Amino acid sequence: MSDNKKNTPKFTFSSFWLYIPILIILLGLSFFNSGNLGSRNISKNEFTKILEANDIQKIVVENNNVAQIYLKPEAEKKEEHKKLAESPFFRKGSPLYSYNFGDLQNFENEIEKEKKENNLDFDKVNIERTSMMDTLISFLPFILLIAIWLFFMRRMSGAAGGGGAGGQIFNIGKSKAKLFDENTKVKTTFKNVAGLEGAKEEVQEIVDFLKSPEKYTKLGGKIPKGALLVGPPGTGKTLLAKAVAGEAGVPFFSLSGSDFVEMFVGVGASRVRDLFKQAQQKSPSIIFIDEIDAIGRARGKNSMTGGNDERENTLNQLLTEMDGFGTDTNVIVLAATNRADVLDKALMRAGRFDRQIYVDLPDLHERREIFNVHIKPLKLAENVNLEFLAQQTPGFSGADIANLCNEAALIAARKGKNAIEHQDFLDAVDRIVGGLEKKNKVITPKEKKVIAFHEAGHATVSWMLEHAAPLVKVTIVPRGQSLGAAWYLPEERKIVQTEQMLDEMCATMGGRAAEKLMFNKISTGALSDLEKVTKQARAMVTVYGLNDKVGNITYYDSSGNDAFVKPYSDATAQKIDEEISEIIENQYKRAIDILDENRDKLTELAELLLEKEVIFKDDLVKIFGDRPFGKEEEKTETTTEE
Known part of the structure; x- marks a missing residue:
């Protein structure tokens, strides 16, 4: 019984219900007021x-075209009138008959003539009468216009303002933030956030401050006003903010930067x-304001907008609220963005966002932890090697790894397996990085041979160079937009030296070099x-200062203010072009050698590649022998050729 009561939908009152009784009352009044x-x-x-029988007591002419005929009381008892007079719809003192006479002048002349000839004693009255329905019909166009206007205002306010049933127009300036408090707790904690040790x-x-503020305030410290989470997409900025709310156990207001933007000025x-x-x-x-760059962009950069720009007004109000008068309240602002470079400097200063926390792409150890989180709901086979998968996914964000685990589950289900095997994860990596295999793509034998030598050239050069990334897998099966793909295993570096960059460039040019060497065509x-x-060559010359002739100079501006300015002379530009070309051509010749x-x-x-279409590291060991450079292989990277 109690379950049925719980499932019974609650009664909700709507203001539209008030219109129903009003309409019924109006119809009733119109019905009963009609005489x-x-x-x-x-x-x-x-x-x-009836006229000649002298049964008429009074004639009321309405609107000059209808005569309402009132009979004498004794006449209503006559046999011909008695049935109508005793009808339940007839009221005493009301007209028993109505006569549409046509022309008023002829009618009046006729009854005057009869009155004189037959000595009749009835009265005649002329009146103008309008019914309530006629009045309503005359006002119907205005009523329809008002109803349509109210409908659209409610829709606009409901979409823009929220706040309550119907979303009244007066609530349009109310905040659209979603509140998580003791009734709707955030269940995410730091245990659900793998990696991000520095950010956590x-x-x-x-x-800690929100849990026990006196620990800091007793020493004279103040609560930090805000923290800005910056990093590439999918690295877990929003997840980290939810974990803060879950750990702190305090009310948490969550919204996006675009929730402030509206078509109405001042909203x-x-x-x-x-x-x-x-x-x-x-x-x-x-x-928590996600994607704060929607309202926090630097002011005054766009000359096309005037001084009353709505986005700037919103930003100004945000700046005032974060560091205005009366800032003794314990309210902390967390914000996340992928574009910290476009934010206004006034928003970034200390006192507003005191801390900028960079949430970077996960390293090898962090990727292993992220895999452990996302494989919990999956049914895995015993041969799944998470350590190898972490090595195979360099540059993957947390969101990419979550997508990889889901893609592996879909691939295993598509093949009808009872558990997800290691190969399913590798296929998912290939699917995400390289695209879908296109085995039915028409490639002529001649083209396939060129592609095979191209990929073999990459593999050979990279295997022979000390700083080049060794091969893990090569395929000539078309995948995505590429006709062939090669997966490599570069070491994890924090800085890159000149020799390392040159070896990588040489390995990259190995494909074209193989075409030139074997077919004398490119x-x-x-x-x-x-x-x-x-x-790479342009970065060596103009960014990192790794070229002897150009020297230890960089033309890179981290502030992004050099978009329309060339920071060097025409002579230097010519020298830069020559050095870039020379670097590339030298590595091309080196690859051919x-x-x-x-x-x-x-x-x-x-x-072998033409025969198998896919080869692995073990096949290269059988042909070339072990690499002479004993380097620890820590992670993998993928490159593709068109």
Whole structure:
């Protein structure tokens, strides 16, 4: 019984219900106020007969076209009138008959003539009467316009303002933040956040302050106003903010930067005021603004907007609330963004966002921890090697790893397996990085041979160079937009030396070098290779100062203010172009020399690739022997060729 009561939907009152009884009352009044409900329309002959019998007490002419005929009391008892007079719809004192006479002048002349000839004693009155329904019908267009206007205002206010049933227009300036408090607790804690050890250590102090502020205030310390989480997409900034709320156990207001933006002027600033007002009422509390760059962009950069820009007004109000008068309330603002470079300097200063916490892409150890979190709901086979998977996924964010685990589960289910095997995870990596396999793509034998030697050239050069990343897997099966793909195993570096960059460029040019050496022709398949080495060479010369002729100079501006300014002369530009070209051509010649020395092994590797379509590191060991450079292999990276 109690379960049924719980499942019964609660009664909710709507203001639209008030219109129903009002409409019923109006119809009732119109119905009962009509004096001729029980009357009957009569013809001219019937009217003449009643007139000559002197049964009429009074004639009321309405609107110059209808005569309402009232009979004498004794006449109502006559047999011909008795049935109508005793009808339940007929009321005493109401007209029993109505007669539509047509022309008023003729009618008046007729009854005057009859009155004189037959000595009749009835009265005649002319009146103008309008019914309530006629009045309503005349006002119907205005009523419809008002109803349509109210409908759209409610829809606009409901979409923009929220706040209560129907979303009244007056609530448009209310905050749209979602509140998590003791009734709707955030269940995410730091245990659910794998990796991010440095970031968790930073925000742990904020949690400690909210739990026991006297520990800091007794020494004269003040609560930090805000913390800005900065980092690439998918690294866990929003997840970290939720964990702070879950650990602190205080009211948590969550919203996006775009929630402040509205078509109405002044709404954004009003919502900021209302948000901080609510947060102060529930202090200590946390405000989390995701994607704050939607309102926090630097002011005055766009000359097309005027001084009354709505986004700038919203930002100004946010600056005032974060560091205005009366800042003794325990309200901490957490914000997240991928574009810290575009934020206004006034927003970034100490006293507003006291701390900027960089949430970087996970390293090898952190990726292993993230895998351990995301494999918990999965049914894994015994051969799954998480350590190897962590090595195979360099540059993957937490969101990418979550997608990888889900993709592996889908691949295993598609194959009808009862558990997810290690190969399913590797296939998922290939699927995410390289794209979907296109085994039905039409490739001629000649093209396939060129692709095989191209990929074999990459593998051979990288295997022979000390600082180049060794091969893990090569395929000539078309995948995504590429016709072939190669997976490598670079070591994890914090800094890169000149020799390391040159070896990587040489290995990248190994594909085109193999085409030139074996066929004495080159193709368009090296597009991505050329793009990569050109960027590397330009960075060596203009950014890192690794070129002897240009010198220890960098033309890189981290502030991003050199977009329309060339920071060097035309002579220097020519020198930069020459040095970039020379670096690339030298590595291209170096790759050709290495492949020429190992032409037989290159041919053997390409033929094996044509036969199997996919080869692995073990196949290279059988052909070339062990690499002469004993380096610890820590993580993998993928490159593709078109």
